[in-house]
Amino acid sequence: MNKIYFDHNATTPVLDEVFEAMVPFLKEQWGNPSSIHWAGRGTRKAVEDARESVARLLNCTPLEIIFTSSGTEGDNHAIKGLAYAKKDKGNHIITTKVEHPAVLNTCKHLQKDGFDVTYLDVDTDGLIDLNALKSAITPRTILITVMFANNETGVLSPIKEIGDIAKEKGVTFHTDAVQAAGKIPIDLQKLNIDLLTISGHKLYGPKGVGALFARRGVRLVPLIHGGHHERNRRGGTENVAGIVGFGKACDIALKDMDREITHLKALRERLEKGIAEKIPHIKVNGHLEKRLPNTANISFEFVEGESLLLNLDMKGIAASSGSACTSGSLEPSHVLLAMSLSHELSHGSVRFSLGKSNTAGEIDYLIEIMPPIVERMRSMSPLYAAAK
Amino acid sequence: MGRKRVMVAMSGGVDSSVALAKLKDEGYECIGVSMQLWDYSRKDDARGGTSGSCCSLDDIHDARAVADRLDVPFYVVNVEEAFSKEVVDYFVAGYLSGQTPNPCVKCNQVLKFEVLLKKALGLEADFLATGHYARIIKDNGVHKLLKGVDPEKDQSYFLFTMTSEQLSRVLFPVGDMTKAEVREYARARGLRTSDKRESQEICFVEEPSYADFLSSRVSARAGEIVDASGRVLGSHAGLFNYTIGQRKGLNLSGGPFYVLDIDTAGNRLVVGPIDGLYSGSLIAREINWISESAGRAFSEGGLEGISVKIRYRHTGVISTIRPFDNGMARVDFTEPQKAVTPGQAVVFYMNDEVLGGGWIERAIK
Secondary structure (H helix, E strand, O other), X not given: OOOEEOEOOOOOOOOHHHHHHHHHHHOOOOOOOOOOOHHHHHHHHHHHHHHHXXXXXXXXXXXXXXXXXXXXXXXXXXXXXXHHHOOOOOOEEEEEOOOOXXXXXXXXXXXXXXXXXXXXXXXXXXXXXXXXXXXXXXXXXXXXXXXXXXXXXXXXXXXXXXXXXXXXXXXXXXXXXXXXXXXXXXXXXXXXXXXXXXXXHHHOOOOOOEEEEEOOOOOOOOOOXXXXXXXXXXXXOOOHHHHHHHHHHHHHHHHHHHHHHHHHXXXXXXXXXXXXXXXXOEEEOOOOOOEOOXXXXXXXXXXXXXXXXXXXXXXXXXXXXXXXXXXXXXXXXXXXXXXXXXXXXXXXXXXXXXXXXXXXXXXXXXXHHHHHHHHHHHHOOHHHHHHO | OOOOEEEEEOOOOHHHHHHHHXXXXXXXXXXXEEEEOOOOOOHHHOOOOOOOOOOOXXXXXXXXXXXXXXXXXXXXXXXXXXXXXXXXXXXXXXXXXXXXXOHXXXXXXXXXXXXHHHHHHHOOOXXXXXXXXXXXEEEOOEEEEEXXXXXXXXXXXXXXOOOHHHHOOEEOOOOOOOHHHHHHHXXXXXXXXOOOOOOOOOOOOOXXXXXXXXXXXXXXXXEEEEEOOOOEEEEEOOHHHOOOOOOOOOOOOOOOOEEXXXXXXXXEEEXXXXXXXXXXXXXXXXXXXXXXXXXXHHHOOOEEEEEEEOOOOOXXXXXXXXXXXXXXXXXXXXXXXXXXXXXXXXXXXXXXXXXXXXXXXXXXX
């Protein structure tokens, strides 16, 4: 059976060059980067080179990069770290209803700890209202955290405008850029972002490594206390091989970005057009222009997304929907519900997130096998019979 | 493509583990599935680590490990909504109306043989299999539901709502095995669930008792405990704390007293000596006939000499079943039965065959 992978927003395969770059640091180069002797010198240099690579991707300085273990850690560090550092100045945080659980649940945790959190609504395109943001800001507001790109729909937040508002009001601005980094340009010299989270495995690097950008002068209480690693900002001996792979992945992402954007946009258009032509009663979710180039979130009316995904899996096609529960089953998408999609359409959604290695042939195969699956499942739905 | 595809509903216990192993050994193309019944991330509903009940997070973990060991694809399907609406709400509503509901039958009826079966057919599976101790045979082109061969484990009572259409799409691979044989099979295949403790009671009632579970959802209304003549003997703490035949927890002097009736209209608990617990007949609603010929005989006047079970562990009593008002049935026992309990299932047997059944509406003294 052909295996086709359309779930790059979940994770990406490690590129060959990335793997090759990592191998020496899993074997010969095992020194501790904090050591003063010969064994640590090589690994220290490797970590700092990687830091430069990450900084280049984001157009910031290497000293503003803190290596973490994951996007989730970066979000926790940014949000809790800032909240506790500024708790004398205020206790109000503004976020949105469509954030990743790493942000939502961190905010919920802070609510139990005495912080007030405003969860901004989004419109049917998945975008927040900037006026609502402005009026939510109070003298007690210390942090705005709004994702760069949504993991389920790919919708891009108005990051430039939010940054400008935050700067004007003197509020720290964090963005979860885990889905955006490596897929679209991020220029921290042009954007008023104070804190930004990224992750290695979403951009063809290894799992277990991420980075938090903290603009010079932004003070955070560490999440992980320990030795003097990461300039006292994050304890723990560095995941050298992971960091090296991450750096390599950032280099490649930057180099290939324009070409990939063109490639992915063309594939996505082929996919969305093909499905719309072959299958009635569908809806593409999220703002059609303000979107990542690789993400297509499509609702199939009268069909359960979960059953559709299982059927696709049996045909070797990996796609996704909503986010996975602890058990591995799927939760109804809080993102689509926040976009005022009906319960029905939220349940019938599938996310196809494309990547480097995908081809037009793979898209065509999907378009060929989807219609009979959808039709068979619809034929079992009493609602569909009534609608016909 | 000649192989038949079957979806196996896996609770994480030994029975469904062996169901999967057997089908795999018999050459079926298998898909393992567990149902997520609860939002395990919610602390206040912490089903997460419950052992001794089915479908907890630990059980899903076991089911996945068994599927992995047998090299079978495994999925967890989210049925929280259906479970909450069709099983838990039904359970709560049953107690609030003075009945003793049987959520396991409801879970089989709706979650397994409607929701899961539909998912199986949606995945182009030919069959849905479960680990129930019951058998399905095809006799002259007619599908029949039979008791499992292990008399200690027979679960056919919980399956009376099945239709012949469902029976033609369902497999019970362990129905012709004893529990000991099932465990032996699991051990021989090296399945981690081989010695797992049996699930007990109602899976979603984790609190000390079902009454505590209900107390967390609805407010109890205290009232009077009376005898058959209406004399007040004491007070009760909310009717849902009681079930027909209950003796303990009444806190009455004298006696012994047994719960004879739950009068929701008057919010009264009627108690009395044990003789009052016996009934000669019952009325049942929502009658389902699996056997078409039995159903025909019923509507043409009734059936005699039928063995009837009024609760899971009941040995059965020979009875006559006749039509009653509004599609209900009247069951007359050949000898009086103790604690006929509204809300429980009454299941009709001819030897090993389940002819059909219904829900007990009321006892007739």
